[in-house]
Amino acid sequence: MADTFSTRATLDVGGKAYAYASLAKLGERFEIKHLPYSMKILLENLLRHEDGGITVGPEHIEAVAKWNPAAEPDTEIAFMPARVVLQDFTGVPCVVDLAAMRDAVVKLGGDAGQINPLIPSELVIDHSVQVDVFGRADALDLNGKIEFERNKERYGFLRWGQKAFDNFKVVPPNTGIVHQVNLENLARVVMSSDRDGEAWAYPDTVFGTDSHTTMINGIGVLGWGVGGIEAEAAMLGQPSSMLIPQVVGFKLTGRLPEGATATDLVLTVTQMLRAHGVVGKFVEFFGDGLQHLPLADRATIGNMSPEYGATCGIFPVDAEAIRYLRLSGRSEAQIALVEAYAKAQGLWHEPGQAEASYSSVLELDMGDVKPSLAGPRRPQDRVLLEDMKQNFQSNVAGLVANRRVGCAVEELVAEGGDQPQAERLAAKPVSTIRIDDGEHQLCDGSVVIAAITSCTNTSNPAVMLGAGLLARNAAARGLKAAPWVKTSLGPGSLVVTDYLKKAGVMDDLEKLGFYVVGYGCTTCIGNSGPLPEAVSKGIAENDLAVASVLSGNRNFEGRIHAEVKMNYLASPPLVVAYAIAGTVDIDLTTEPLGTGSDGQPVYLRDIWPSNREIGDFIARTIGPEMFKQNYADVFKGDTRWNTIESPDGDLYAWDDASTYIKNPPYFDGMTMDVGGIDDIQGARVMGIFGDSITTDHISPAGSIKKDSPAGRFLQSRGVQQADFNSYGSRRGNDDVMVRGTFANIRIKNLFFGGEEGGNTLYFGSNPPEKMSIYDAAMKYRADGVPTVVFAGKEYGTGSSRDWAAKGTNLLGIKAVVAESFERIHRSNLVGMGVLPLQFRAGENAQTHGLDGTEIIDVTGLEDGAARTATVVATRADGSAKRIEVDVLLLTPKEVEYFRHGGLLHYVLRQLAARKSA
Structure with a gap:
């Protein structure tokens, strides 16, 4: 290590000396x-x-x-995280890539041992459990059995990785959600490690292969979500190239009022920051309001950074962070190191201290926060609880505008019916369903899923105990969940179950159907499982626009459940409330939830617990012993985990028959020769998409349809539909995942107007033939024809799915031209050798009159040196449209990665060259 500015210093903590890079010493030269x-x-x-x-x-x-x-960001720096954290949906393909890289580096003359994590890398299995069984006491056990049966091959592969790689640990299933486990146990806040025989202390910084890694920002850890490709590079010692960011300050004052929750606060913050514009920026929270904001509330706000678009949303280390470390069972030695280091480095926050300089500042008096939800399609679309009925009614109109179900108006009128009445009946059909020997009415707005799920809220004792106390009050009044509602409780960690039981509210939650279904992301990631058959039939019968209410962080189209068109994010107490109401077509501030056992109407205000009551329960029920006990053997796992078969050896023994784990084709035929960045000639348009195309649209995580390309492939390999599992669980197999790319049932290719489904037109036949995007891509590849995609604003928002970029690459798509890109997905595209190009402000495919029939050339790339390029769209009549676009290879390092064919190819050649030298 060089030390140009002589900043090396020593810090004594509890009699142990730590070397560190002193910011105070640097401050003698610069004003910092x-x-x-x-x-x-x-x-x-x-x-x-x-x-x-x-x-x-x-x-x-x-x-x-x-x-x-x-200043606008223009200076590139290299950032090296202290550790990497992964979840299994994104972690399995990471480990698959590392295993494939071991094979490839050996072929290039290197050694398998060169492919090994150089920094602590921890994977938490939390994305695979599905809500197959719910509303009963044995749901947890049965879902766990099904999970292991479905995923034993993947889990065996991860167990191999745990044995084969150094610095790689796996937190087994049924432990908790990655971000909550990270917050409660894995985070160090200040790291220490040996360097040349000397102990060094430095900030805990982290890359995570999940967008919501930013939850850890709540405790002062700088970290953010990256694609699996970038995470793999970091694991192998490659720093991440980034531009020095702008930092937006968010000043918090006051405190939350009675009846408002951390969920309401974060939805308010998300809406404000989305409106302000923070994509690619850091957001930093400060102000005297911090002293009234528990650590769990801070983590909730940090968690939602992807929803407001920031790289991170960070809080400083202060007395509250220290209190939380002690509460969560960290050692006193570690706590002492964190406090001493933070104070020595000027990283400690005290109320009333001088404010830092920020690129811009927003301010919120938390006393103004009101109960809210977000939806029905995007997490930033906040709606006040009092406006929910109106929100539903205005949004449902668009969802049912083209509905042609039930009796036509003409039929009813012809039979002598009243015209207005006929129109009402046709506009709002009702399905009569039978559940538990009773008949019930299902209609637009019926809540069919109510899920307390996801790291965002299950990490927060205030909202979890709030839900339990509301359930207690509801049960005491004789209220129950509506029979058609699929209720579930997915705690973020075992600790949550412990304190709910200790508080005595678990029984009350169960009375309303909220039994523990598993320790994982469940509904929030789309693992909501099947709806009861009667409910599914009722929805299909009249093409109903039904709803889900969940305490998650994502509600994009097609994500929660294929049959549910409207999805609202809410606090856990409100999830319970809407389960009782059974509909979102209601104003819970003025209309009763239901009728109590005494025959009287019961309103939400009648059963809502007070802030003081919740606080008292937190103080009485949660302590360090819970955390210490539940995390004592966090990497050990149960009997199911430890009896899974897994191979041994430095190189993985690939099984050609596997439909879960496969050696990917990225490195096939790879040599040490580096290519260039050529112009694109004669490309066809694979699709024209609108705004907010998410990674869920591009690479869905949920169920695999029988008649989809992936479904047909699995059937050809002898897999029955009941054993399809999900796209997310099969991310270790490129044959499945490339067929799933652009296969979301809700994606709309503007080739076909508003029609949903992953289809395109293949122009290699005359006339052009409509087919799935995968099938067309394979035909174009066979023809030797490159393809491109056009899109609107915020392309690639959502979860940091590397398969959204990997699948795009394997389809043969050479470039994506969009109005704007989400940060992680743009980086992933570059890392996979797919060129991101951006329209000039105010321009898009529509303003240029493109309809997808054109032949596309991209010229002027100058081997990556150009900041702009020209898209030439040639129509069938020979006329051409020239469009100037920006080339989003943002740093010299990204250009270098792209010349190599992708980031992993670059890393492989670097490692192989070292071995050869």
């Missing part, structure tokens, strides 16, 4: 006291990794030390 907390962490990272300019030089350190809050 005004820097935001997050910028100081970036600065320390550069100081500690200075290497004489190979990756980090003094000019990079000076650029951050002299950071100008108002």
Whole structure:
């Protein structure tokens, strides 16, 4: 390590000496006291990794030390996280890639041992459990059995990885959600490790293969979600290239009023920051309101960073962070190190201290926060509880506008019916269904899923105990969940179950149908499982626009359940309330939830617990012993986990018969020769898409349809439909995943107007033939014809799914031209060798009159040196449209990755070259 600015210092904590890169010493040369907390962490990272300019030089350190809050990002730096955290949906393909890289590096003359995580890398299995069984006491056990049966091959592969790789640990199933486990146990806040025989202390920084890694920002850890490709590079010692960001300050004052929850707060913050515009920026929370904001509430806000578009949403280390570390069972030695280091480095926050300089500042008095939900399609679309009925009614109109079900108006009128009445009946059909020997009416707005799920809220004792107390009050009044509602409780960790039981409210939740179904993301990730058959038939009978209410962070189209068109995010107490009401076509602020056992109407205000009551229960029920007990053997697993068969050896024994784990084709035929970045000639348009195309649209995680390309493939391999599992669980097999790319049932290719489904037109036949995007892609590849995609704003928002980029690459798509990109997905496209191009402001495919029939050339790339390029769209009549676009290869390192064919190819060649030398 170089030390141009002589910042090496020693810190004594409890009689142990730690070396560290001192920001105070750097402050003797530069004025850095005004820097935001997050910028100081970036600065320390550069100081500690200075290497004489190979990756980090003094000019990079000076650029951050002299950071100008108002400047547009234009200086590239290299950031190296201290550790990596993964979940199984994104982690399995990471481990598959590492296994494939071991094979490839050996073929290139290297050694398998070169492919090994160099920093702590921990994977939490939390995305595979589905809500197959619900509303009964044995749901947890039965769902666990089904989970292991479905996923034993994947789990055996992960157990091989745990044995084969150094610095790689796996948290087995039925432990908790990755971000909650990270917060409650894995996070160090301040790391310590041996370096050349000397103990060093440095900030805990983390890359995670899930967008909501930012939850860890709540405890002062700088980290964010990256694609699996970027995470793999970090695991192999490659720093991440980034531009010095702008930092938006968010000042919090006051405290939450009675009846408002952390969920209401985060939905308010999300809406404000989305409106402000923070994509690609850091957001840092400060202000005297922090002293009234428990750590769990901070984590809730940090968790939702992807929803407001920021790279991270971070809080500083302060007394509340220390209190939480002690509450969650961290050792006193670790707590002492965190406090001493934070204070020595100027990273400690005290109420009333001088404010940092920010690129811009927003302010919120938390006393103004009101009960809210978000939906029905996007997490940033906040709606006040009092406006929910109106929100439903205005949104449902668009969902049923083209409905042609039930008796036609003409039929009813012809039979002598009244015209207005006929129109009402046709506009709002009702399905009569039979459940538990009773008949019930299902209609638009019926809540068919009510799920307390996802890391965002299940990590927060206030809203979880709030839900339990509301359930207690409801049960005491004789209220029950509506019979057609699929209720579920997916705690984020075993600790949550412990304190719900200790508080005595688990029984009350179960009385309303909220039995524990598993310890994982469940409904929030789309693992909501099948609806009861009667409910499914009722929805299909009249093409009903039914709803889900969940305490999650994502509600994109097609994500929660294929049969549910409207999805609302809400706090856990409101999830319980809507389960009782059974509909979102209701104003819970003025209309009763239901009728009590005494025959009297019961209103939400009658059963809502007070903030003081919730606080008292938290104080009485939660303590360090719960955390210590539940995390004592966090990597050990149960009998199911430890009896799964897994191979041994440094190289994985691939099974050609497997439909779960397969050696991917990325490195087939790879040599040490580096290519160039050529112009694209003679491409066809695979699709024209609108705004907010998410990674769920591009690479769905949920169920696999029988008649889809992936479903047909699995059947050809002898897999029965009952054993399809999900796309997410099969991310280790490229044959399945490439067929699932652009296969979301809700995606709309504008070739076909508003029609839903992953189809396109293949122009290799005359006339052009309509077929699935996968089938057309394979035909184009056989023809030697490249393809491109056009899209609108915020392309690639959503979960950080590397398969959204990998699948795009394997389909043969060479470029995506969009109005704007989500940060992680743009990076993933670059990492997979797919060129991201951006329209000029105010332009898109529609303004240029493109309809998808054109032949596309992309010229002027200049081997990656060009910042702009020209898209030439040639119509069938020979006329051409020239469109100037921006080339989104943002750093010299990204250009280098692209020339290699992708980030992993770059890393492989670097490692193989070292071995050869």
